[in-house]
Amino acid sequence: MLKKLINIVVFVPLGVLLIVLSVANRQTATLALNPFNPADSVLSISAPFFVFLFLAVIIGLVLGAAVTWFTQGKYRRRARNEANEALKWHREAEKQRGQAEKLATQASLPAPQG
Known part of the structure; x- marks a missing residue:
């Protein structure tokens, strides 16, 4: 019961924060992967900014889980x-x-007997 309550206290505000960030950051942003020529369209990705935020969170979770798995x-x-x-x-x-x-x-x- 306590674990469920802690999950609600942590994940509900986190979900609300992610929704607010995604609504507030709908403008298109370009992620340039070429440090020498940022205008190069071959190595750049354009997407709404919240997509990059979600990808950063997902990559962080996956890397953290992998490090924990290997250290244990x-x-x-x-x-x-x-x-x-x-x-x-x-x-x-x-x-x-x-x-x-x-x-x-x-x-x-x-x-x-014999």
Whole structure:
């Protein structure tokens, strides 16, 4: 419940801010990718300014997620190794439990008389 409330408190104002920015920045802007000749139309993109704002936010989110993913790789690897080790020990415990039950049933059987 608290997480949902925090999400609402953060994302609703952020959404409103993005809508206001997109409405206020509808004029066309040109992004020139050629630093030596900015008038070169081959390496320039014209679009409403809010498109560039949204692209910057999206690229920032993707790059941030990628950096986080790669920096947490050692923790994921450690968790995976520990989970595999836990499974190995669980199988070993089951094997030992089975052997103990087998010995207990053999001990409770009467000795053959001959």
